[in-house]
Amino acid sequence: MKPLASSPAPVLEAHDLVKHFVAERTLLGRTTASVKAVDGVSLAVHAGETLALVGESGCGKSTLGRMVLRLVEPTSGRIVVDGADVTHARERDLRGLRRTAQIVFQDPFASLNPRMTVGEILAEPLMLHAIVPPAQRAARVAELLAGVGLNPRQAARFPHEFSGGQRQRIVIARALAVEPKVIVCDEPVSALDVSIRAQILNLLEDLQARLGLAYVFISHDLGVVRHIADRVCVMYLGRIVETGTTDEIFDNPRHPYTRALLSAIPAPSPLARRERRLLEGDVPSPLAPPSGCHLRTRCPHAEPVCAEARPPLAAVSPTHASACLFATRLPDARDLAPREPARDPRLETLFAAFAGDDEAAAAQAAAQ
Amino acid sequence: MSEAPILSVEDLAVGFTGPDGRRTRAVDGVSFSVAPGRTLGIVGESGCGKSVTSLAVMGLLPRTGTSVTGRVLFDGRDLLTESERTLRDLRGDRLAMIFQEPMTSLNPSYTIGDQIVEAIVRHRAVGKREAAERAVEMLARVRIPEPARRFHDYPHRLSGGMRQRVMIAMALACEPRLLIADEPTTALDVTIQAQILDLMRALREETGTAVVLITHDLGVVAEVCDDVAVMYAGQVVERAPVEELFRFPQHPYTVGLLGSLPRFDRARGRLAAIEGTVPDMSRPPAGCRFAARCPFRITRCETMPDLVEIGGDRATRCWRAPLEELAA
Numbered sequence: 001m002k003p004l005a006s007s008p009a010p011v012l013e014a015h016d017l018v019k020h021f022v023a024e025r026t027l028l029g030r031t032t033a034s035v036k037a038v039d040g041v042s043l044a045v046h047a048g049e050t051l052a053l054v055g056e057s058g059c060g061k062s063t064l065g066r067m068v069l070r071l072v073e074p075t076s077g078r079i080v081v082d083g084a085d086v087t088h089a090r091e092r093d094l095r096g097l098r099r100t101a102q103i104v105f106q107d108p109f110a111s112l113n114p115r116m117t118v119g120e121i122l123a124e125p126l127m128l129h130a131i132v133p134p135a136q137r138a139a140r141v142a143e144l145l146a147g148v149g150l151n152p153r154q155a156a157r158f159p160h161e162f163s164g165g166q167r168q169r170i171v172i173a174r175a176l177a178v179e180p181k182v183i184v185c186d187e188p189v190s191a192l193d194v195s196i197r198a199q200i201l202n203l204l205e206d207l208q209a210r211l212g213l214a215y216v217f218i219s220h221d222l223g224v225v226r227h228i229a230d231r232v233c234v235m236y237l238g239r240i241v242e243t244g245t246t247d248e249i250f251d252n253p254r255h256p257y258t259r260a261l262l263s264a265i266p267a268p269s270p271l272a273r274r275e276r277r278l279l280e281g282d283v284p285s286p287l288a289p290p291s292g293c294h295l296r297t298r299c300p301h302a303e304p305v306c307a308e309a310r311p312p313l314a315a316v317s318p319t320h321a322s323a324c325l326f327a328t329r330l331p332d333a334r335d336l337a338p339r340e341p342a343r344d345p346r347l348e349t350l351f352a353a354f355a356g357d358d359e360a361a362a363a364q365a366a367a368q
Numbered sequence: 369m370s371e372a373p374i375l376s377v378e379d380l381a382v383g384f385t386g387p388d389g390r391r392t393r394a395v396d397g398v399s400f401s402v403a404p405g406r407t408l409g410i411v412g413e414s415g416c417g418k419s420v421t422s423l424a425v426m427g428l429l430p431r432t433g434t435s436v437t438g439r440v441l442f443d444g445r446d447l448l449t450e451s452e453r454t455l456r457d458l459r460g461d462r463l464a465m466i467f468q469e470p471m472t473s474l475n476p477s478y479t480i481g482d483q484i485v486e487a488i489v490r491h492r493a494v495g496k497r498e499a500a501e502r503a504v505e506m507l508a509r510v511r512i513p514e515p516a517r518r519f520h521d522y523p524h525r526l527s528g529g530m531r532q533r534v535m536i537a538m539a540l541a542c543e544p545r546l547l548i549a550d551e552p553t554t555a556l557d558v559t560i561q562a563q564i565l566d567l568m569r570a571l572r573e574e575t576g577t578a579v580v581l582i583t584h585d586l587g588v589v590a591e592v593c594d595d596v597a598v599m600y601a602g603q604v605v606e607r608a609p610v611e612e613l614f615r616f617p618q619h620p621y622t623v624g625l626l627g628s629l630p631r632f633d634r635a636r637g638r639l640a641a642i643e644g645t646v647p648d649m650s651r652p653p654a655g656c657r658f659a660a661r662c663p664f665r666i667t668r669c670e671t672m673p674d675l676v677e678i679g680g681d682r683a684t685r686c687w688r689a690p691l692e693e694l695a696a
Contacts, residue, residue: 056557163645164414193413193584195642198628202638220558223587227630227639250632264562266587268629269614273591278562281513282527340633344616346695351627353663353694354640 009083010044011181011214012101014068017041017077019060023287035286037063039238040077043216045182048208050215052229052246054222054261058286059235061218065184068216069101070094082181099129102175106187108167112159118145118170119155125177144173148203165196169203176207182214189224201228222265226250226337231319234258237286237294240313244320250337254322254330256299262336271341293323301326373441374545374578375425376401380438382417382424392650394420396602398438399675402595404545407572407579409593409610411586411625415646417602418582422548425580426465427455443545461491464539468551470531474523480507480534481519484541491542506537509574510567529560533567540571550582565591586629590614595681598622601646601657604675608682618684618691620662656687664688 017038024033038060045051053061066072068079070086079087082100089097105111112121122141126132132140142152148169159167168188175183185204189197205228207213219225225232225246232249234242234257242255253259260279267273279298284290290297296306306325313321316328324330382395395417402408410418423429425440427447440447442463447455459465467473475483484503485496492499500519507515510533523531532552539547549568553561569592572579581593589596589610596613598606598621606619617623627640644661647653653660655670662669668687675685688694 056559165645194586195413195624195628198639198641199643201630202641205638222558223630223632226632260559264559266561266565266585267590268587268632270590270593270610271614276562276566278566279559282529282560338632340631341614344692346692347616347623347626349695350620350623350691351640354624354627354642355638 008046010046010080011082012068012216013042013044013078013080014064015042015078015080017064017067017079018075019063019067019072020075033287036238036289037286038067038074041233041235041238041240043233043240043243045214045216047181047214048212049231050208050217050229052217052219052225052232053235054219054225054232055235056220056261056283058237058283060238061235062186064235065103065186065216065218069103069184070097071103095129099178100180101182101184102178102180103184103186104168104171104175104188106190108164108171108191109159111171112167114159117156117158118150118162121159121170122155122174122177125174129178131178140177144177145170147176147207148173149199163196164192165199168192168196168200172200172203172207176211179211180213182216184216184218186218187220188217190219190221197224204228222250222261222337223268234261237283237289239294239310239323241295241324242320242322243313244317248317248320251334252320253333253336254316254320254327255324256301256330257295258322259330259333259336262333265338267338269341272338274335274338277336293325301330371403371405373401373403374443375580376439376441377421377425378439378441380421380424380440381436382420382429383435385433385435390650393652394602394649395424396652397675398599398602398604400597400604400607402546402578402580404578405572405576406594407568407581407592409581409583409589409596410599411583411589411596412599413584413646415601415649416599418599419550421599422465422550422580422582426459426463426548427452428465457491460487460539461542462545463548464542464544464546465548465550466532466535466539466552468554470528470535470555471523473535474531476523479520479522480526481521484534484538487538488541502541503537506541507534509540509571510534510537512537527560528556529563532556532560532564536564536567536571540575540577543575544577546578546580548580548582551584552581553588554583554585561588568592586625598625601652602649603657603685604683605658605685606683607675609680612680612682616692618678618682618689619658619686620664620688620691621658623691624661656685664691664694 018040019038020034021037022031022034026032041064055061063072067074081097086097119141122144123137126137126140141155145152150169189200229246231245233240236257242258263277281298292307292309293311296302311323311325313323315321378399380398384392398421412418424436481503485499488499488502504515504519507518512518512533553564593610596610597604600621606622624640624642642661647657655672659665659669673685673687675683677683
């Protein structure tokens with residue numbers, strides 16, 4: 001599952017991406033203050049791989065996700081999708097990018113046109129990109145619906161006739177219509193109830209296994225990230241502060257901010273409650289972040305040197321890097337993320353009765 | 369559970385009549401109680417009736433088109449029979465509530481200090497100056513740095529986490545016997561959520577206030593609750609002390625909820641997912657409301673099970689309990 005350094009070229013690469021938003025202008029339009037929403041970020045995702053972008057509100061993860069799809073114009077940097085540099089591609093040339101890379105947003109209520117039937121919603125990308133001949137569109141729509149566990153007979157219905165989880169399935173089916181290689185999932189399960197969330201996460205994993213999709217998975221929920229991601233980038237105030245495999249990030253975090261995030265995850269059981277090491281205070285204003293390391297004003301390990309310059313993302317292992325000057329000197333921190341409590345094996349048997357597959361879901365949808 | 373409960377809800381039912389005359393039973397035969405110094409979590413998904421339950425307890429549901437039956441015994445009095453005037457005196461005094469969205473719960477035109485002072489003066493025979501001292505003390509108590517200066521800030525000057533602290537300070541200003549917190553951390557970032565949960569835990573120990581915490585998040589329940597009531601489609605389907613609930617749930621819906629949480633011990637693998645969707649509450653099924661989604665259903669589930677005590681302070685609404693036997 002995990003591509004090594006020698007694996008084929010990534011399907012999506014970003015090099016030193018920067019996005020400044022203007023926050024204040026003078027009367028004549030000269031910029032007087034700007035927010036560095038994304039401040040020099042590089043990443044790469046390979047086929048069949050899930051890269052998670054995690055961080056709190058305002059860390060720049062959503063801006064970054066939109067920027068790699070050219071939905072937000074980068075201030076500087078380079079974007080390469082499927083080997084082609086699309087950084088400066090013009091609007092009409094972006095169609096190729098849209099076929100390769102798609103996005104799924106958080107709110108399935110706002111992502112679907114309420115005046116179009118589900119069939120029309122799914123046929124639109126097929127038509128725009130000439131994916132299948134017109135005569136085969138209806139059959140393809142039915143395939144797409146079945147592929148996400150919905151009943152093909154529901155194609156004539158409107159989005160409001162579906163529940164939140166079903167709508168998110170429709171959004172995913174629409175993204176899949178153009179047969180993309182990479183999907184940016186921006187908090188795809190945050191608006192859903194817990195049990196529905198599990199359905200959608202299972203679906204995303206099934207699709208990845210079947211189609212070899214790459215995901216850029218944007219989330220604030222570390223439990224979900226631990227479950228679904230192969231690699232993780234932790235962001236704070238526009239910068240990646242740590243990146244590594246999921247195991248490296250959760251079992252051996254080498255940045256104080258990652259540690260604080262892990263420490264804040266609610267326990268999965270009262271039997272797994274633990275001492276927490278939380279950061280003091282709030283995230284500073286992105287208009288005037290602290291000099292040097294952005295975390296230093298809240299960091300228990302900060303020293304005067306942290307204020308001097310931006311700490312580089314330095315390798316801890318071939319796959320693991322941290323932007324902390326003291327990355328290798330931080331105390332051991334294996335117990336920050338919650339441990340799964342020992343479970344009664346009989347309870348695991350009961351869980352398994354719920355771990356349905358997509359055929360079961362499709363059968364259920366057909367029965368409705 | 370030695371102490372007498374401060375709140376005990378008995379057989380609460382809430383029905384709404386829509387403009388088209390359709391009746392929806394949002395809450396149906398809900399019973400629970402909470403003792404001083406304890407935190408009861410009411411957990412369930414969207415539309416299960418948990419928020420309606422809390423609004424019914426507070427007497428905050430609209431009067432027209434709503435029918436509320438059952439008993440809400442608070443400190444020995446049935447709140448459902450009390451006058452609006454009495455309820456207004458109780459709310460914000462001995463009975464307090466905080467909501468999910470701290471921005472919409474604070475008045476943007478007044479300083480946070482003025483709003484806390486207003487709450488104190490409304491319920492206590494104290495002067496403005498004394499109330500202001502108390503307000504600053506409360507801000508300090510919820511760990512707001514420089515409380516005397518923050519007193520003069522307007523809500524928009526504060527972050528989401530700070531605003532929720534202000535809401536908690538306001539709710540606790542009159543030393544309520546019961547605090548109802550409806551999704552108090554849902555709108556907050558994880559690190560801020562952790563700070564607020566730690567604060568709520570500490571304050572409960574300091575004040576002995578009973579707390580009813582309404583949440584969809586089992587992680588929040590695991591962190592702060594003593595007892596849990598799980599709601600599904602307007603009913604309590606399971607009730608248990610928190611450790612027991614997580615050790616072995618006794619209702620299939622709770623099993624599904626627990627199993628659908630991402631695991632920390634194995635990174636990949638399928639999550640338990642409760643297939644299907646909640647029933648239409650204007651036409652609820654006659655039998656067990658979870659049966660259509662339950663992998664353990666049997667013919668008997670076509671009749672509605674009662675919420676039955678099964679010992680050890682636990683109760684479940686399932687014909688198939690104890691569930692351990694299903695795994696054999």
